[in-house]
Amino acid sequence: MKHFDIIIIGGGPIGIACGIEAKKNGLSYLIIEKGCLVNSLYHYPVNMQFFSSSELLELDKIPFISKENKPRRSEALEYYRRVVTTNELNINLFETVIEAQKDKEGVFHVKTSKDSYTAKDVIIATGFYDIPNPLNIPGEELPKVSHYYTDPHYYAGMNVVVVGASNSSVDAALECYRKGAKVTMVVRDSEISSHVKYWVKPDIENRIKEGSITALFNSNIKEITDNSVVINNNNKEITIKNDFVLALTGYRPNFVFLEQLGVSISNDENRTPTYNTETMETNVTNLYLAGVVCGGLNTHTWFIENSRIHAVTILTHIISKYRYCRF
Template identity: 90%
Template sequence: MNHFDIIIIGGGPIGIACGIEAKKNGLSYLIIEKGCLVNSLFNYPVNMQFFSSSELLELDNIPFISKENKPRRSEALEYYRRVVTTHSLNIHLFETVVNAKKNKEDVFQITTTKENYTAKDVIIATGFYDIPNPLDIPGENLPKVSHYYTDPHYYAGMDVVVVGASNSSVDAALECYRKGAKVTMVIRDNEISSHVKYWVKPDIENRINEGSITALFNSNLKEITKNSVVIDNNNTEITIKNDFVLALTGYRPNFVFLEQLGVTLSKDNNQTPTYNTETMETNVTNLYLAGVVCGGLNTHTWFIENSRIHAVTILTHIISKYRYCRF
């Protein structure tokens, strides 16, 4: 059967939470994920440690036990896999939604790389980790440039430029330095971001102060070449030797997909999607947003811990419209 009460696009923690609530309420549902289970978390750095404690990442009151108070990526992957298995959730992995629109009967038609589906309600829980913010400079497309960072061993003994001063940039700089890379951070502002994890911030500041890691504040990359980078440092152009660039400049939701579905975005720089904060329903009837996608470019607004409630909020609203019977 290819018709469902609800189709959930995105198989991350919040998409999983929505699936759990749909199943608990006796609704037919399908979670569609374009990659592996919790694909965004899988693509995090291998040694990443969460800012949140494990209990704040739990779903459906299923205990999340970790070795430390703040769990690591590998523990989160195992936890969410077990949650999906425990609930026997209906989820299709490695299946990409390529088109979604409403028909004349006010039903959503969903086309993926594998199948066609219909649903009365759709929940978008796609996060923001899929589309990097570009540098828009010459050389950005060279093979040595990456907008994602995974394992520091790859950069051992190399001259590495890390762009940015957020958590991902700081983690990459510290780990690459400790694997023997010569690290230069190119930072637009005049200090390390205040959003950096409080137990990591002193570490990076100490490494900078002692000269182990070079930090160029008030700086921007101007050009990337095969063997070097050109940097605007306090309005002075400098060129340094370089093997790899980690352009960890942040990521954005798939705004094209949201607009294709008819969701309006704010006219300011954040491009925040339009939705009712009490129901999570967008300006398109029966289309809901859940999780970090709600924040637009302001990606620090929503996290797993404060958006888990979206699943209950959405399903409560769907049930309240009396289109379905509870079982």
């Protein structure tokens, strides 16, 4: 069994930042990622453009040069790949953490799909993109339903329902419409979300106003069938012809994994994990949270740009404990 000072679960930008800080401080570490490098970013829509500027996505002051002020997915993938390779970070890809437990001596035992490890400290930087929020309706399991969206070409000429009105939903609706799909948006609220990128919001609102994209506000899907979708629209039931449903209803952290490790989760609607905001340490000693996982269901709290500092915060606290133990 291999032992490390720190095991970092999650190979996204914040997990990478933690690995950089661990290496800079001379600690042995391992980053474990269940998919490819920056797996969540890889599964973003192929044409996605970030809300943030490239400078705000940089790690360890390593320049992120992009063609536009706001970089695109492909540029981000290349940037983070170069950060990992240039720093020669110790990262295992396509390796899934199956379980992690802490023994009586305070050592964490981490079992994965490929090996087993031990560590004194563990950092969870798993984000929230892996578990979709379900619709919990009949027909959600049909092959034509997806909780992820990648490329609009697939939906050319089809009748597509897009559920939601956030950035991902709006991007999907606009791109599919421009590839020739007949798009209907089903929106729970009375308007497009205020969180939508400011340069995109007028576009979707104008397309709805002119009738290029149909938007059913104050609505929710009741049932999905092979050829149609049943919708509750302002308390009236309507049925429309449908080929595909993009249920872009948001995602959630892996609360089961956090609770198995002993992390306390709030009982309110946000289900926020418990951690010390000054150290990022959870209620479990030597177990830390980093990145967007800290926000629970409130996924608009943490982003790459404002959680990069978590890496420095965590490693500063870990180093201070190591120094204390040595004396």
